[in-house]
Amino acid sequence: MSIDQDAIRFSDVGMTFLTDHGPLTALSGVDVALKRHEFVAVLGPSGCGKSTLLRLTSGLMKATQGTVSVFGHPVSEPRDDIGIVFQQATLLPWANVLDNVTFPAKHKRGRVSASDRDHARQILATCGLAGFESRLPSELSGGMQQRVGIARALFLNPDILLMDEPFSALDALTRDAMGFELLRIWQASPKTVLFITHSIPEAVILADRVVVMSGRPGRVIADMEVPLGRPRDESSLRSPEMQDYMAHLRSLLIREEVA
Amino acid sequence: MTAPADVSTATGKTTAAPVKAPRMTLSEWLIRTPVVLPLLTFVLILALWEGGTRLFNVPSYVLPAPSRILEGFSAIPASRWVEHVWSTLRVALIGYIASIVISLPIAVGLAKSRLLSRALYPLLVVIQSVPIVAVAPIIIVVLGTDDLPRIVITFMISFFPLVVSMTTGLMATPPELIELSRSLRAPVWREISQIRLPYATPYIFSGLKISITLSVVGAVVAEFVAAEAGIGYFIQFSTSMFKLPQAWAGLGILLVMSLALFQVVNLAQKILFPWSLPKERR
Numbered sequence A: 001m002s003i004d005q006d007a008i009r010f011s012d013v014g015m016t017f018l019t020d021h022g023p024l025t026a027l028s029g030v031d032v033a034l035k036r037h038e039f040v041a042v043l044g045p046s047g048c049g050k051s052t053l054l055r056l057t058s059g060l061m062k063a064t065q066g067t068v069s070v071f072g073h074p075v076s077e078p079r080d081d082i083g084i085v086f087q088q089a090t091l092l093p094w095a096n097v098l099d100n101v102t103f104p105a106k107h108k109r110g111r112v113s114a115s116d117r118d119h120a121r122q123i124l125a126t127c128g129l130a131g132f133e134s135r136l137p138s139e140l141s142g143g144m145q146q147r148v149g150i151a152r153a154l155f156l157n158p159d160i161l162l163m164d165e166p167f168s169a170l171d172a173l174t175r176d177a178m179g180f181e182l183l184r185i186w187q188a189s190p191k192t193v194l195f196i197t198h199s200i201p202e203a204v205i206l207a208d209r210v211v212v213m214s215g216r217p218g219r220v221i222a223d224m225e226v227p228l229g230r231p232r233d234e235s236s237l238r239s240p241e242m243q244d245y246m247a248h249l250r251s252l253l254i255r256e257e258v259a
Numbered sequence B: 001m002t003a004p005a006d007v008s009t010a011t012g013k014t015t016a017a018p019v020k021a022p023r024m025t026l027s028e029w030l031i032r033t034p035v036v037l038p039l040l041t042f043v044l045i046l047a048l049w050e051g052g053t054r055l056f057n058v059p060s061y062v063l064p065a066p067s068r069i070l071e072g073f074s075a076i077p078a079s080r081w082v083e084h085v086w087s088t089l090r091v092a093l094i095g096y097i098a099s100i101v102i103s104l105p106i107a108v109g110l111a112k113s114r115l116l117s118r119a120l121y122p123l124l125v126v127i128q129s130v131p132i133v134a135v136a137p138i139i140i141v142v143l144g145t146d147d148l149p150r151i152v153i154t155f156m157i158s159f160f161p162l163v164v165s166m167t168t169g170l171m172a173t174p175p176e177l178i179e180l181s182r183s184l185r186a187p188v189w190r191e192i193s194q195i196r197l198p199y200a201t202p203y204i205f206s207g208l209k210i211s212i213t214l215s216v217v218g219a220v221v222a223e224f225v226a227a228e229a230g231i232g233y234f235i236q237f238s239t240s241m242f243k244l245p246q247a248w249a250g251l252g253i254l255l256v257m258s259l260a261l262f263q264v265v266n267l268a269q270k271i272l273f274p275w276s277l278p279k280e281r282r
Helices: A050-058 A097-101 A103-109 A114-126 A142-154 A172-188 A200-206 A240-258 B003-016 B026-032 B036-055 B066-075 B078-112 B114-129 B132-143 B147-171 B175-183 B188-225 B231-240 B244-272
Strands: A006-019 A022-035 A039-043 A065-070 A082-085 A160-164 A192-197 A209-213 A220-225
Touching: A006 A050, A006 A192, A022 A050, A022 A065, A022 A192, A022 A220, A039 A200, A050 A065, A050 A082, A050 A160, A050 A192, A050 B175, A082 A142, A082 B175, A097 A103, A097 A114, A097 A142, A103 B175, A103 B188, A114 A142, A142 A172, A172 A200, A192 A200, A200 A240, A209 A240, A220 A240, B026 B036, B036 B066, B066 B244, B078 B114, B078 B147, B078 B188, B078 B231, B078 B244, B114 B147, B132 B147, B132 B188, B147 B188, B175 B188, B188 B231, B188 B244, B231 B244
Parallel strands: A039 A192, A039 A209, A082 A160, A160 A192
Antiparallel strands: A006 A022, A006 A065, A209 A220
């Protein structure tokens, strides 16, 4: 793959679902491209089809219009180089942390090798979970459970990480801490990240670019670089420029929530 | 991180004046101690029963005193009891296992395919709604008088709760995990064996617990219709001879059998799948 090739490209993507109340158009005319190792946050009102974007990229759904390509190939089925982190950690409650992280190997290939386990231990250490390998999910806090969810998504060394409001179920403090944790992991092993959220500060502190979507049917109404260098910390958002930038995003979103 | 410091100063103060453990009242002690309270109730009821039947001279065919029921146990030799118990237990267990083996693939089919669910579910409800006691004589005539018809009757009574609980459990899996499975392009049988079935375990066990007692009911109903052995047969035979104390003794044995089987299922869950129990019961 060439460096300048887009990792993910949505070309005129539309998605219409058949529901009991007739057809429902979730997405319409979406044109967005993510460069390799770019961190892009998608902001939008609830029900704007943000999660649909993610499912189209992962190959779990097929667009009814346009094409979604990953590294230049139209997505027709799930790929190995994509990891998904869900809103809830959704770990297996009967399996310990290590077995949860190696689960993709067990589920895909039917067995887990010793090197799989070593690899998982390494990822767990990166995610700040060294020493918790034999705990059950029920013994962990919500934030730690979601770290295990991230470690599981990283297990197959994906080039692309799809994150569907991964921190929205956490309390505010944990949420901020997890954001910086994610940035640390992302800088240690760069990935293309498509990060769905409805939190403006979260989108701005994490991403290189913010894509703002309209209410249903979801369209892209803004696609803006975040004018912030890296590394970032808690004080990054305090400057008047960043406050203005976030106020602008807020006004875009409020217009959509009302409409 | 000020919270731990606050805690330590607080505990530092309390060590100066040691906290007196509040004295437990008798009723609190009874609530917290297992076995004692139910046992007391049981003994009290037995005493009232014994005293009442003696005091009012209740004839034993109306209500035999517990002491008379105890005598009923020696009406037949122990070897005959073992025969009867084994006959009922065998039918109940084979019927139970058959209903597990048969309801599992049905449940997987119902959970995975809406087509199959639409096609089969009404039929299952019809089977469930048939009064088994009324069909039992027909089944006996059709299938003969050995174990087979009794096993079929047991199966018909015990399989429906299993199908329902298994199907509910298989559908209770978080959709994200199914998406994870699909995103890994894993074979469907692994989705079932590694995700759906373990997730269904708590549901499956609630079905297993209902069905195990139902399978004893099934075996007894079948014996009422046609049998030469079994506790159900023994109770029917004894009542027809007006030997009520020994019929009550048979009932006692059935009760113990049901409770024991239920506990076996309960223990199996506790030992094999402790995570499937609510936290406070592990």
